[in-house]
Amino acid sequence: MKNVFVYCEIERTTVQEVSQELLTKGRKLANQLGVELHAVVAGTDIKGKVEDQILPYGVDKLFVFDGEGLFPYTSAPHTDIMVNLFKEEDPQIALMGATVIGRDLGPRVSSSLTSGLTADCTQLEIGDYEDKKAGKKYDNILYQIRPAFGGNIVATIVNPDHRPQMATVRSGVMQKAIYDGKAKGEVVYPEVGKYVSEMSYAVKVIDRHVEAAKNNLKGAAIVVAGGYGVGSKENFDLLFQLAKELHAEVGASRAAVDAGWVENDRQVGQTGVTVHPKVYIACGISGQIQHIAGMQDAGIIISINNDPDAPINQIADYVINGTVGEVVPKLIKYYKQNSK
Numbered sequence: 001m002k003n004v005f006v007y008c009e010i011e012r013t014t015v016q017e018v019s020q021e022l023l024t025k026g027r028k029l030a031n032q033l034g035v036e037l038h039a040v041v042a043g044t045d046i047k048g049k050v051e052d053q054i055l056p057y058g059v060d061k062l063f064v065f066d067g068e069g070l071f072p073y074t075s076a077p078h079t080d081i082m083v084n085l086f087k088e089e090d091p092q093i094a095l096m097g098a099t100v101i102g103r104d105l106g107p108r109v110s111s112s113l114t115s116g117l118t119a120d121c122t123q124l125e126i127g128d129y130e131d132k133k134a135g136k137k138y139d140n141i142l143y144q145i146r147p148a149f150g151g152n153i154v155a156t157i158v159n160p161d162h163r164p165q166m167a168t169v170r171s172g173v174m175q176k177a178i179y180d181g182k183a184k185g186e187v188v189y190p191e192v193g194k195y196v197s198e199m200s201y202a203v204k205v206i207d208r209h210v211e212a213a214k215n216n217l218k219g220a221a222i223v224v225a226g227g228y229g230v231g232s233k234e235n236f237d238l239l240f241q242l243a244k245e246l247h248a249e250v251g252a253s254r255a256a257v258d259a260g261w262v263e264n265d266r267q268v269g270q271t272g273v274t275v276h277p278k279v280y281i282a283c284g285i286s287g288q289i290q291h292i293a294g295m296q297d298a299g300i301i302i303s304i305n306n307d308p309d310a311p312i313n314q315i316a317d318y319v320i321n322g323t324v325g326e327v328v329p330k331l332i333k334y335y336k337q338n339s340k
C-alpha cells in the first residue's frame with residue numbers, strides 16, 4: 001500500500017522507452033519514500049514477453065494483465081484496469097508517459113479517482129509542504145515540476161490531500177538505467193475479467209497505422225539545432241551539411257518550425273523533443289525557457305549567435321559570436337580539413 005506505480009506502455013510486446021525512463025525515476029522516488037515500486041502492463045498475449053523489459057528497472061511487483069481486447073490500446077479497458085487496481089492498491093504516486101496513450105488514460109484515471117494530475121512534468125522530486133492558510137504540514141509529497149504560464153515560470157505543483165499523486169512525463173525527459181540495487185521482482189497475472197467490464201470492450205480497433213520516427217533526434221550524440229536566426233529554409237541546408245559531417249541530427253527551435261523551415265518532429269523543447277546529446281550546437285537560437293527545457297542536459301553546449309547577450313550564451317560552454325552564414329560554412333570547411 002502507498003507504493004509508487006508506473007503504467008508501462010507497450011507496442012505489441014515491446015515496452016516503450018518512456019515507461020522504462022519512468023521506472024528509473026519511480027525507483028528513485030520509492031527509495032526516497034521507503035516504499036515499493038510497482039508496475040502495470042496490459043496487452044494481448046504478453047505473458048512471458050514483457051517481464052524482462054520491466055523488472056530490471058528495479059520493480060518490486062509487476063501486474064501483467066493479459067487478455068483479448070487489451071491491445072491495441074483503447075481507453076475503457078485500460079481505464080478499468082488502472083482504476084480498479086488503484087482502488088485495491090491505494091498507491092501514493094502514479095506515473096505515466098505524456099504520450100498519446102498517457103494523455104488519454106491519465107485524465108480518465110485521475111478523474112475517476114478524483115486525484116488530480118499534472119501533465120508534462122519536467123522534474124519530479126520528494127519534499128515537504130506547508131499549507132499556511134490551513135495550518136497543515138505535509139511530509140514527503142511529490143513535487144510535480146513543470147513550466148507554467150506560457151513558460152514564464154517553473155511551477156512546483158503539489159497535491160496534498162488526494163491520492164494517487166499523478167503525473168505524466170514526456171519521452172526523453174527522464175533517463176532510463178538498469179537498477180543495480182535489490183528489488184523483489186515479483187510478477188502477478190491478475191484475472192482481467194475481475195477488473196474490466198464487458199461493456200468496456202465496445203470499441204474495436206479495425207485498422208491501425210503506426211509510422212516510425214523519421215529521425216533519431218532523441219538518441220543522437222550530436223545535435224545541430226537551428227533557430228529563427230538561421231534566416232531561411234535554404235540556410236537550414238547549411239545545418240544539414242554540418243550535421244552530415246559530424247554524423248549528427250538536425251534539431252530546431254519552435255520559431256524555425258513555425259517559419260516552415262524544418263519539419264515539426266525536429267522541434268526541441270517543452271512542446272517538442274527532449275534531447276541529451278554529448279554536444280548541442282545552437283545556431284541562431286535565443287534560448288527561451290521553453291527551448292532550454294529540451295536541451296539543457298546536453299554535455300557541451302555551443303552557441304553560434306550574432307548577439308553576445310543572447311540568453312542561451314549563459315548556459316553555453318562555448319560561444320561563437322557571429323552570424324550563422326559566416327560561422328557554419330567555416331565549421332564545415334575546417335572540420336573536413338582537420339578530419340582527413
Ligand SMILES: Cc1cc2nc3c(=O)[nH]c(=O)nc-3n(C[C@H](O)[C@H](O)[C@H](O)COP(=O)(O)OP(=O)(O)OC[C@H]3O[C@@H](n4cnc5c(N)ncnc54)[C@H](O)[C@@H]3O)c2cc1C
Pocket residue numbers: 150151226227228229230231252253254255256267268269270271272283284285286287288289290291294304305306307310322323324325
Ligand atoms: C507554451 C509554449 C511552448 C513552447 N514550446 C517551445 C519548444 O518546445 N521549443 C522552442 O524552441 N520554443 C518553444 N516555444 C517558443 C519559445 O518561447 C520561443 O519563442 C522560441 O524558442 C524562439 O525561437 P528562436 O530562439 O529560434 O527565435 P528568437 O527568439 O527569435 O531568436 C533568434 C536568435 O537568433 C539570433 N540571430 C539572429 N540572426 C542571426 C544570424 N544571422 N546568425 C546568428 N544568430 C542570429 C538572435 O540574436 C536571437 O538570439 C514555446 C512557447 C510557448 C508559449
